[in-house]
Amino acid sequence: MEKKEQYLEKEAKKDxxxxxxxxxxxxxxxxxxxxxxxxxSICSALAYAYLKNQEKSEFHYVPVxxxxxxxxxxxxxxxxxxxxxxxxxxIGTRVKDMEIxxxxxxxxxxxxxxxxxxxxxxxxxxxxxxxxxxxxxGLITVNDIAKSYMEEYDSAIVSVAKTPYRNILExxxxxxxxGDPDGYFDQGKVVIAAANPDVMENYIEKxxxxxxxxxxxxxxxxxxxxxxCIVVCLGTPVSRTIQILAREKNCCVIxxxxxxxxxxxxxxxxxxxxxxxxxxxxxxxxxxxxTENIRDVMSKKRYxxxxxxxQSGSYVGMISRRNLLGVRKRGLILVDHNxxxxxxxxxxxxxxxxxxxxxxxxxxxxxxxxxxRNQPVGCTSTIIYQVFQEKGLPIPRExxxxxxxxxxxxxxxxxxxxxxxxxxxxxxxxxxxAGIECESYARHMFAAGSDLASRTPxxxxxxxxxQFEFGDxxxxxxQITSMSEEELENIKKRLMPYMKKVFAEHDTDxxxxxxxxxxxEKTELLCYGKNADELLEEAFHQSVSDNCAVLPGIxxxxxxxxxxxxxxxxxxxxx
Numbered sequence: 001m002e003k004k005e006q007y008l009e010k011e012a013k014k015d016x017x018x019x020x021x022x023x024x025x026x027x028x029x030x031x032x033x034x035x036x037x038x039x040x041s042i043c044s045a046l047a048y049a050y051l052k053n054q055e056k057s058e059f060h061y062v063p064v065x066x067x068x069x070x071x072x073x074x075x076x077x078x079x080x081x082x083x084x085x086x087x088x089x090x091i092g093t094r095v096k097d098m099e100i101x102x103x104x105x106x107x108x109x110x111x112x113x114x115x116x117x118x119x120x121x122x123x124x125x126x127x128x129x130x131x132x133x134x135x136x137x138g139l140i141t142v143n144d145i146a147k148s149y150m151e152e153y154d155s156a157i158v159s160v161a162k163t164p165y166r167n168i169l170e171x172x173x174x175x176x177x178x179g180d181p182d183g184y185f186d187q188g189k190v191v192i193a194a195a196n197p198d199v200m201e202n203y204i205e206k207x208x209x210x211x212x213x214x215x216x217x218x219x220x221x222x223x224x225x226x227x228x229c230i231v232v233c234l235g236t237p238v239s240r241t242i243q244i245l246a247r248e249k250n251c252c253v254i255x256x257x258x259x260x261x262x263x264x265x266x267x268x269x270x271x272x273x274x275x276x277x278x279x280x281x282x283x284x285x286x287x288x289x290x291t292e293n294i295r296d297v298m299s300k301k302r303y304x305x306x307x308x309x310x311q312s313g314s315y316v317g318m319i320s321r322r323n324l325l326g327v328r329k330r331g332l333i334l335v336d337h338n339x340x341x342x343x344x345x346x347x348x349x350x351x352x353x354x355x356x357x358x359x360x361x362x363x364x365x366x367x368x369x370x371x372x373r374n375q376p377v378g379c380t381s382t383i384i385y386q387v388f389q390e391k392g393l394p395i396p397r398e399x400x401x402x403x404x405x406x407x408x409x410x411x412x413x414x415x416x417x418x419x420x421x422x423x424x425x426x427x428x429x430x431x432x433x434a435g436i437e438c439e440s441y442a443r444h445m446f447a448a449g450s451d452l453a454s455r456t457p458x459x460x461x462x463x464x465x466x467q468f469e470f471g472d473x474x475x476x477x478x479q480i481t482s483m484s485e486e487e488l489e490n491i492k493k494r495l496m497p498y499m500k501k502v503f504a505e506h507d508t509d510x511x512x513x514x515x516x517x518x519x520x521e522k523t524e525l526l527c528y529g530k531n532a533d534e535l536l537e538e539a540f541h542q543s544v545s546d547n548c549a550v551l552p553g554i555x556x557x558x559x560x561x562x563x564x565x566x567x568x569x570x571x572x573x574x575x
Contacts, residue, residue: 042073048387111273167272334357335355
């Protein structure tokens with residue numbers, strides 16, 4: 001038993017650290033209940049994720065939730081020492097679910113030629129420029145390099161770009177025999193000494209870079225004119241006299257095996273990419289961004305590639321529009337619901353792998369067949385208990401306690417008409433494993449859940465609120481249970497004004513809220529919306545006064561409220 005407790009604690013800590021942080025070699029599948037989850041929704045997600053992880057598979061199952069934990073559920077979790085599932089309000093695919101190309105970042109001082117070679121060898125059209133901390137400084141594209149050839153005619157461009165001599169030596173396959181290879185060519189223009197020395201004197205200026213051949217007179221003239229650098233082509237040896245004079249005049253001497261034409265053509269390729277890269281208003285995405293949000297942005301920009309950053313701002317890789325087509329949907333198992341209106345946001349963008357439920361069949365559609373287990377029992381945890389039995393898997397005390405609590409909650413301690421013999425038998429067996437007595441434990445659990453005096457109307461309203469689609473009708477139904485009739489009366493006074501306010505915020509035709517008295521086995525039903533009172537009277541044949549009706553014997557939303565409203569809608573619609 002102690003080993004199982006340690007396992008649960010360890011798994012809970014891992015899950016709380018993040019959905020992608022566990023067993024990275026396995027694909028993560030989220031197990032999740034409905035919005036505004038009740039005790040069954042939370043406990044079923046925890047129990048079924050545990051069960052699935054006992055089987056050998058290529059997946060790792062993580063319990064998650066898409067709503068706040070209720071006071072009742074919090075009591076259950078604390079009683080059995082289990083951490084709540086991680087919060088996940090949107091299951092839509094994210095950038096981290098896409099195939100991110102690992103294009104390494106380069107430094108901003110590398111040459112254009114080097115950048116081009118990297119693009120060719122890596123078969124990419126965009127290079128990210130990063131600093132020592134791997135933060136993105138800019139981007140350079142094939143188009144940027146093409147423009148550097150087609151649009152730059154200024155002979156001083158190489159110095160304006162503050163080109164490192166290291167880049168020039170690398171680009172020209174050259175050797176510097178006089179000067180500092182770690183220096184920069186940052187003054188003057190680039191000229192070719194194709195004329196006689198007496199003509200050269202007319203266009204060579206101080207600090208210029210002069211491309212020339214083996215003529216001693218031309219070399220001497222360039223140095224005397226205070227050139228900043230001379231590039232001697234065809235690997236011609238440079239005399240000691242020229243070298244000595246060059247040192248005296250602070251003129252660098254570079255020797256390259258290339259001819260004059262090749263040097264003139266390649267020299268611009270030695271410029272650092274920082275001079276051409278885009279560095280302002282960079283369009284980047286984060287690993288956690290949803291693909292639905294970036295899709296429109298990508299379609300409106302003519303960029304081929306988009307850089308990806310992690311949450312700390314460090315560069316990760318690149319994506320393109322093509323990567324959107326192959327994005328892998330996130331794996332999902334639904335428990336305790338099967339309707340889109342009750343599911344986590346963007347549920348249709350996920351790969352639904354299983355559905356375990358005990359409600360009516362709803363509006364959810366899947367792209368391919370899935371394992372769907374739906375049984376007319378009072379609680380989803382009853383079904384999960386059956387799966388444990390069918391697979392012959394032992395149930396740890398904590399998991400048994402969670403499932404037993406869920407059954408007690410959903411069946412109102414076996415008083416609800418939804419309760420079946422299977423629910424009762426499952427709860428009794430689970431109670432033995434969990435070491436609890438159902439009647440006594442239920443009183444404490446319901447008391448914790450009905451302690452609502454300090455909670456806001458919003459917290460009470462959304463504690464267990466679901467939306468249902470009945471044909472063209474969209475109806476919201478909330479429910480709160482209590483063992484105190486006085487407490488329910490106080491909640492009613494606070495809740496009715498809030499219902500009127502929140503009605504405008506929801507795309508619903510009507511709203512109902514059930515104030516259910518567990519001990520009295522009755523519900524006071526609040527209603528709001530056009531024709532809501534008429535529908536209520538048609539469904540339950542009870543008079544409505546001040547948007548409220550008392551319904552004796554009605555305690556179940558699933559088995560009593562929803563079917564009665566559906567039947568009434570059909571009658572009123574003439575179906």
